[in-house]
Amino acid sequence: MKVDRRNFIKTSGMFAAGSMILPPLAQSCQNVQISADVKSYLDHFEVTTEMLQKVIATAMSKGGDYADLFFEHKKFNSLGLQDGKVNSAYSNIDFGVGIRVLNGDQTGFAYSENLALDEMINAAKLAANIANSSASFDAKSFNEKIPANFYKISQKWEDVSVKDKVPFVQKINDKIFALDDKVIKVNAGMRDETSYVLFYNSEGRLTYDYRPMVSFYAVCIMQDGQQIENAYAARSVRRGFEWLSEELVDELANEAVDRTNLLFKAGKPKAGEMPVVLGAGGSGILLHEAIGHTFEADFNRKGTSIFSDKLNKKVAEPFINIIDDGTLPNDRGAINIDDEGNDVQKTYLVKDGMLNSYIHDRISAKHYGVEPTGNGRRESFRHMPLPRMRSTYMENGPHTTEEIFAAVDYGVYVDNFSNGEVKIGAGDFTFFVKSGYIIENGKLTTPIKDINIVGNGPQALADITMAANDYKNDSGTWTCGKDGQSVPVTLGLPTVLVKKMTVGGTNA
Amino acid sequence: MTKEEKYTLAKWAMNHALENGAQQVSVSISNSTGSSVEVREEKIDKLEQAIQSGLSIRLFVDGKYSAHSTSRMKKEDLARFIEEAIDGTRYLSEDPFRTLPEPELYYKGGGKDLGALDANFNNIDPKTKIDLAFAAEQEVLGKDERLISVSSSYYDGLSERVMVTSNGFEGDTANSYFAIRTEVSVKGGDARPEFSWGESAIKFNDLKKDGTGTTALKRAIEKIGAEKIKSGTMPMLVENRVVGRLLGPVLEAINGASIQQKNSFLIDKLNEKVASDKLSITDDPFIVGGRGSRLFDGEGLATKKRSIFDKGVLKTYYIDTYYAKKLETEPTGGSTTNIVFEPGTKDLEGLIASIDKGIFVTGFNGGNCNGSTGDFSYGIDGFLIEKGQVVKPVSEMNITGNMKTLLMNIKELGSDVKTDSSVRTPSILFDAVDFSGS
Numbered sequence: 001m002k003v004d005r006r007n008f009i010k011t012s013g014m015f016a017a018g019s020m021i022l023p024p025l026a027q028s029c030q031n032v033q034i035s036a037d038v039k040s041y042l043d044h045f046e047v048t049t050e051m052l053q054k055v056i057a058t059a060m061s062k063g064g065d066y067a068d069l070f071f072e073h074k075k076f077n078s079l080g081l082q083d084g085k086v087n088s089a090y091s092n093i094d095f096g097v098g099i100r101v102l103n104g105d106q107t108g109f110a111y112s113e114n115l116a117l118d119e120m121i122n123a124a125k126l127a128a129n130i131a132n133s134s135a136s137f138d139a140k141s142f143n144e145k146i147p148a149n150f151y152k153i154s155q156k157w158e159d160v161s162v163k164d165k166v167p168f169v170q171k172i173n174d175k176i177f178a179l180d181d182k183v184i185k186v187n188a189g190m191r192d193e194t195s196y197v198l199f200y201n202s203e204g205r206l207t208y209d210y211r212p213m214v215s216f217y218a219v220c221i222m223q224d225g226q227q228i229e230n231a232y233a234a235r236s237v238r239r240g241f242e243w244l245s246e247e248l249v250d251e252l253a254n255e256a257v258d259r260t261n262l263l264f265k266a267g268k269p270k271a272g273e274m275p276v277v278l279g280a281g282g283s284g285i286l287l288h289e290a291i292g293h294t295f296e297a298d299f300n301r302k303g304t305s306i307f308s309d310k311l312n313k314k315v316a317e318p319f320i321n322i323i324d325d326g327t328l329p330n331d332r333g334a335i336n337i338d339d340e341g342n343d344v345q346k347t348y349l350v351k352d353g354m355l356n357s358y359i360h361d362r363i364s365a366k367h368y369g370v371e372p373t374g375n376g377r378r379e380s381f382r383h384m385p386l387p388r389m390r391s392t393y394m395e396n397g398p399h400t401t402e403e404i405f406a407a408v409d410y411g412v413y414v415d416n417f418s419n420g421e422v423k424i425g426a427g428d429f430t431f432f433v434k435s436g437y438i439i440e441n442g443k444l445t446t447p448i449k450d451i452n453i454v455g456n457g458p459q460a461l462a463d464i465t466m467a468a469n470d471y472k473n474d475s476g477t478w479t480c481g482k483d484g485q486s487v488p489v490t491l492g493l494p495t496v497l498v499k500k501m502t503v504g505g506t507n508a
Numbered sequence: 509m510t511k512e513e514k515y516t517l518a519k520w521a522m523n524h525a526l527e528n529g530a531q532q533v534s535v536s537i538s539n540s541t542g543s544s545v546e547v548r549e550e551k552i553d554k555l556e557q558a559i560q561s562g563l564s565i566r567l568f569v570d571g572k573y574s575a576h577s578t579s580r581m582k583k584e585d586l587a588r589f590i591e592e593a594i595d596g597t598r599y600l601s602e603d604p605f606r607t608l609p610e611p612e613l614y615y616k617g618g619g620k621d622l623g624a625l626d627a628n629f630n631n632i633d634p635k636t637k638i639d640l641a642f643a644a645e646q647e648v649l650g651k652d653e654r655l656i657s658v659s660s661s662y663y664d665g666l667s668e669r670v671m672v673t674s675n676g677f678e679g680d681t682a683n684s685y686f687a688i689r690t691e692v693s694v695k696g697g698d699a700r701p702e703f704s705w706g707e708s709a710i711k712f713n714d715l716k717k718d719g720t721g722t723t724a725l726k727r728a729i730e731k732i733g734a735e736k737i738k739s740g741t742m743p744m745l746v747e748n749r750v751v752g753r754l755l756g757p758v759l760e761a762i763n764g765a766s767i768q769q770k771n772s773f774l775i776d777k778l779n780e781k782v783a784s785d786k787l788s789i790t791d792d793p794f795i796v797g798g799r800g801s802r803l804f805d806g807e808g809l810a811t812k813k814r815s816i817f818d819k820g821v822l823k824t825y826y827i828d829t830y831y832a833k834k835l836e837t838e839p840t841g842g843s844t845t846n847i848v849f850e851p852g853t854k855d856l857e858g859l860i861a862s863i864d865k866g867i868f869v870t871g872f873n874g875g876n877c878n879g880s881t882g883d884f885s886y887g888i889d890g891f892l893i894e895k896g897q898v899v900k901p902v903s904e905m906n907i908t909g910n911m912k913t914l915l916m917n918i919k920e921l922g923s924d925v926k927t928d929s930s931v932r933t934p935s936i937l938f939d940a941v942d943f944s945g946s
Contacts, residue, residue: 007872025680027812056909062707064890074596084833085602085603086600086601086603086605087572087573087600087601087602087603088574088575088600088606089574089575089596089600090574090575090576091574091576091593091596092578093577093578093579093580093589094578094579095578095579095580096579105553106551106554106555106556107550107553107554108554108555108556109554109555109556109557110556110557110558111558111559112559113559113560113561113579113580113581123557123941126835127555127557128559128700129555130552130555137563141554157764161596161599162596162597162600163599164599166599174662180724184630184770185769187769201522217565219881221769221770221771227881228770228771228880228881229878229880229881230771230880268883268908269942271739271942271943271945271946272739272944272945272946273945289874298570302656302657302659302693303656303657303693303700304656304657304693304700304702306698306700308700311668362595378624382558382560384554395939413685415569418873418876419875419876420874421873421875421887422873423702423873423889424700424702425693425697425699425701425702426699426700426702426731426734426889426903426904428873428889429873429874429904430873430874430875430886430887430889430906431874432874432875432876432885445651449883450877450878450881450883450884450885451885451904451906451908452874452875452876452885452887452904452906452908454873454874454887454904454905454944455904456904458698473694477872495817495877502736502904502905502906502945502946503906503944503946504875504885504886504906504907504908504944505942505944506574506908506942507739507740507741507942507943507944
């Protein structure tokens with residue numbers, strides 16, 4: 001359950017579960033004003049406002065000071081291609097409610113996969129045990145919150161047949177084989193996911209979200225003589241079926257082939273400390289690892305992060321602004337509400353070089369006496385929320401890419417990554433470079449591959465001496481892991497220069 | 509759900525699929541229960557209770573294949589779910605290699621009790637569990653002025669599963685675990701070194717109840733002042749706890765899917781010497797109390813004890829039914845059970861004493877391995893060893909190399925085999941590893 005304490009990120013290179021039948025329901029006997037939208041979510045989960053209030057009252061019955069209910073129905077589908085054909089599929093349905101009770105900083109949590117009232121009441125009793133007095137709880141009037149809509153779509157995945165998705169996966173295979181004679185295998189696939197979320201808490205807040213997601217990827221495996229290499233290309237966004245196109249297939253196919261070709265010529269740099277130029281886009285992994293996790297306020301509240309005493313202090317050059325943003329349209333990291341029902345913001349973590357805000361959930365926001373930042377996220381209704389990132393990126397800086405390269409005598413340029421990790425207390429972070437180049441006298445020379453770069457968070461942040469004006473968001477399949485829970489995120493960066501980090505390589 | 513209820517529902521689901529167009533079906537139903545408590549500052553910080561159930565189904569429809577799972581267990585929901593899954597499968601391409609296993613390879617019952625379950629699982633008093641977490645915390649509180657934070661957890665779980673297939677397999681498993689873990693952070697300079705230490709057992713009475721706090725505190729303090737040292741090529745001693753993470757890519761590379769998909773640095777290496785003479789590994793599914801012990805695998809295939817590496821010679825690929833057909837060979841089981849390393853003679857102290865200058869790696873930080881080529885690069889932390897003595901902590905360094913070379917460079921295995929994991933490994937000493945530092 002809690003064995004995996006690692007904080008990391010990685011990228012990763014099934015069938016229309018039908019929509020639910022919605023039977024008519026008992027009318028709520030309360031005189032509550034709810035919108036047709038909320039009503040449709042209540043109907044979806046086959047619950048009533050009266051049931052919500054009964055479950056919350058049970059959750060609060062032992063004297064907790066806050067409780068919430070997180071209903072979720074997630075439909076996941078994937079298609080897989082191997083050896084030339086779309087020949088496997090997987091689907092999963094997850095359905096239930098998570099019930100959380102807070103008593104100060106303390107959390108009680110339980111869930112139920114069955115939404116019958118007695119089953120929910122049983123789970124609420126378990127969660128209530130975090131408090132141990134007896135209390136009477138007066139139900140608050142319903143306070144309906146219409147969420148933002150950061151991911152408008154036109155064709156819902158629920159309405160799309162396997163038949164209509166298969167051709168796109170098949171085409172990416174055929175396209176990759178057509179591009180290069182060295183291709184010996186292709187693995188490709190598509191994953192789509194639709195989540196219905198209904199949220200209600202002891203303060204009366206009642207809100208909901210509809211979360212679409214799609215990932216499309218291809219792994220290209222090539223052989224040249226005895227050498228076999230592989231690389232992949234992937235995109236993931238909160239969009240509907242309308243997102244798929246011939247252009248997207250071409251773009252991914254070309255990217256997978258180009259990336260694989262590069263590896264045949266690539267070697268390893270010298271081992272040791274050197275300047276690192278991070279290319280625009282996926283290099284945002286630096287921010288995710290070097291500062292993102294260590295800014296998460298649960299760690300700071302407990303004093304276990306290396307940034308625990310740095311709030312409102314200078315942590316970077318004054319031209320550096322770093323943001324964690326849940327509002328980017330159709331972004332994989334966007335959320336209309338967080339998983340604690342809070343509004344979502346664009347949050348400045350570093351503003352003009354100063355540590356401006358940690359990443360908060362409800363517990364840590366209360367601890368620090370600030371408004372929640374909309375970062376309370378969870379993997380599913382089976383998990384309790386934690387402070388988590390959304391899309392983490394840096395705004396443009398004052399330099400040009402030419403100036404940045406010109407500043408490096410010997411170093412590396414990196415722009416393609418697979419995963420990273422951080423030790424919160426030591427601040428040591430790493431990210432794994434799939435490919436890049438050695439820089440010699442300001443010029444890209446030999447390609448490099450498969451090296452890990454390690455740095456220290458506060459030091460690396462302070463060592464960002466130049467930032468260009470070419471910011472790019474990376475829409476790869478980034479998944480962030482913390483305390484055994486995975487959530488989708490994205491990241492972005494303009495081209496930056498980090499004065500020195502330790503680069504894996506050879507000592508020969 | 510009782511075992512009988514699970515069997516009844518699984519067979520109903522299987523028959524429903526067969527009646528609606530599937531020619532072969534495999535169904536598993538599992539349920540699990542677990543609890544966890546985490547304490548901080550002498551209070552309960554988090555209390556969690558989980559009760560879960562789910563059905564998984566593998567469908568073979570007109571030569572086409574798909575797999576599905578759901579947590580909605582009502583019969584009317586399952587019926588629709590299965591019918592729609594079958595409909596969707598019809599749009600896939602045919603795959604002649606997808607079938608259920610040959611029935612003669614199935615486990616047919618009568619295996620020994622592998623000790624995977626504590627029959628008293630439900631009889632442990634909740635207060636006893638909470639008190640164990642508090643006791644672990646007390647091992648640390650007030651013990652060192654550099655202490656910043658300590659949190660201790662107790663957690664347990666019980667899972668039960670039945671599986672049936674349409675060509676005759678029936679089998680069930682039940683597993684339990686109990687665990688205590690303590691995480692400690694201490695202040696040392698600007699850094700706040702942390703360490704997490706856990707104990708676990710299949711049976712409550714076998715759980716080591718004390719020591720997680722004491723060990724976590726000691727090891728966090730040992731990391732104070734860690735810094736990188738100069739880059740260089742030196743011997744590397746890897747602590748038994750983390751050997752599994754380093755050698756994970758080797759197990760990936762000998763999996764049938766990796767071999768058939770050309771994503772392995774050990775293609776066509778069966779019965780060839782690919783590692784040092786010192787390396788002998790057996791996959792042993794039958795160890796009583798072993799964390800990876802099982803009588804049958806995920807497809808129902810009866811497990812067997814197999815030699816994986818014998819004095820450096822690769823003896824087995826892990827191949828399931830699907831990849832066996834594609835590779836035109838016999839299935840050996842698609843997953844590892846207990847990976848048992850043949851130990852050496854020196855204990856950890858003895859291995860350290862044998863090193864003139866090298867690094868004792870006690871933790872990995874990120875990094876990865878290219879499955880096709882074996883090229884790897886990992887972040888590490890640990891200790892510098894000079895003249896047989898631990899000198900100082902190191903961190904923020906990388907090791908970089910190739911798995912094929914690393915396997916050949918195994919110099920010595922320790923006698924300190926870790927048995928509370930399915931990877932039963934001692935600490936291992938490697939020659940000539942490239943470290944990047946300052």
